[in-house]
Amino acid sequence: MQYMLTNDAMQIANEWQKYKGYTVRPLDSTTSYYQKIIRDNIQKENFLIYGGTPEIRSIFQNYSLYVTLLDRSEEIIRAMGYLTLERVPIASNESFIKENWLCIEETKRKYDLILGDDAINMVRWCDFDLFLYNAHRLLVEDGLFVCHLLVKPYDHFIDQDFFDIVNQYHRKTILSQFDLASRLNFICYDKNSYAMGWQRTITMLGKKRLAVLNTQFDFVDTFKFCNSQFYCPPQMQFEQLVQRYFKIVEIFYPHEHEYCLFEPVYCLQRK
Ligand SMILES: C[S@@+](CC[C@H](N)C(=O)[O-])C[C@H]1O[C@@H](n2cnc3c(N)ncnc32)[C@H](O)[C@@H]1O
Incomplete structure (x- = not known):
């Protein structure tokens, strides 16, 4: 790969x-x-x-x-x-x-x-x-x-809803775009294979939904070439x-x- x-x-x-x-x-x-x-x-x-x-x-x-x-x-x-x-x-x-x-x-x-x-x-x-x-x-x-x-991240991070994360980011309980990026990966974590990955997150959440975030950083644009998959x-x-x-x-x-x-x-x- x-x-x-x-x-x-x-x-x-x-x-x-x-x-x-x-x-x-x-x-x-x-x-x-x-x-x-x-x-x-x-x-x-x-x-x-x-x-x-x-x-x-x-x-x-x-x-x-x-x-x-x-x-x-x-x-x-x-x-x-x-x-x-x-x-x-x-x-x-x-x-x-x-x-x-x-x-x-x-x-x-x-x-x-x-x-x-x-x-x-x-x-x-x-x-x-x-x-x-x-x-x-x-x-x-x-x-x-x-x-x-x-x-593996906490289960309550994995089970979180996308819009809940967006709200937390806007309320500044997710403090940075660095944590935001990881938290988006966490909700796409596969509990069976233990896999996460940038392309997996983009595919699962969809470019349209991720565009909601385009305030300070653009998830898709930042990671579109990174095919790293981590277990x-x-x-x-x-x-x-x-x-x-x-x-x-x-x-x-x-x-x-x-x-x-x-x-x-x-x-x-x-x-
Ligand atoms: C050091 S790792 C991790 C980098 C980064 N921290 C991340 O999360 O993507 C990236 C490197 O792993 C190499 N790599 C992945 N699987 C490999 C394998 N089975 N054998 C040798 N190199 C491998 C890739 O070629 C790439 O250069």
Whole structure:
């Protein structure tokens, strides 16, 4: 499945600029947390990122640390490169491996630290186990996996009516367009598959209804090229599963928006 609905690298980069502050990209507090973990492990040698998250790549560029990027799409990785500190498709401290996270070949190289910003959410819930098993295989003994993910939102958010959300936004009980965007996704959450996604929300709510919102931001225009689909399990189920392979060292929550309640960052240590 194509992650962005365009192949033009500059257009992908420009679209991604629009996503700042929304759940798609790490917030400042999350980026600071990543920076702290990388700084704490700066003496290590082998680092890996699932995906091409510009904020994480910029930290490695800043420290001139060599890092491997693992993703099935070279196009996305190269496009994201324009949003990093170096502003190049692949920087001199980076190497790219094109691979599906669910079928990673046996490799002699093991990593000390892996970071994945909403990467696990990209695979179906039934594949989370395989994703975690592969992350475990890629790590050295005691290696760390920093796993940021979206988990299932509250049921009363999922069951809410669209116009109720619009009213709350106008009454300012939904404080920002960043939370508004997430709350619209929440009402389109599929309780069976745990899926959410921008195109799913646009299709389910319809462009006409979403046009009601066109006050400060235009949901359809902002996300029309983002084909990201994320699977967000109940947090307890995720924690049960993760402990097959990892010890939970720490859970960090970003704090800028209400949606951060459902966006824990797990610092996991290989068992
Ligand atoms: C890091 S993830 C998440 C980004 C963002 N936070 C979001 O919510 O859309 C985006 C990346 O996942 C990659 N991706 C998705 N599924 C993949 C898979 N099974 N194997 C490798 N890369 C995958 C896409 O190519 C894309 O570059």
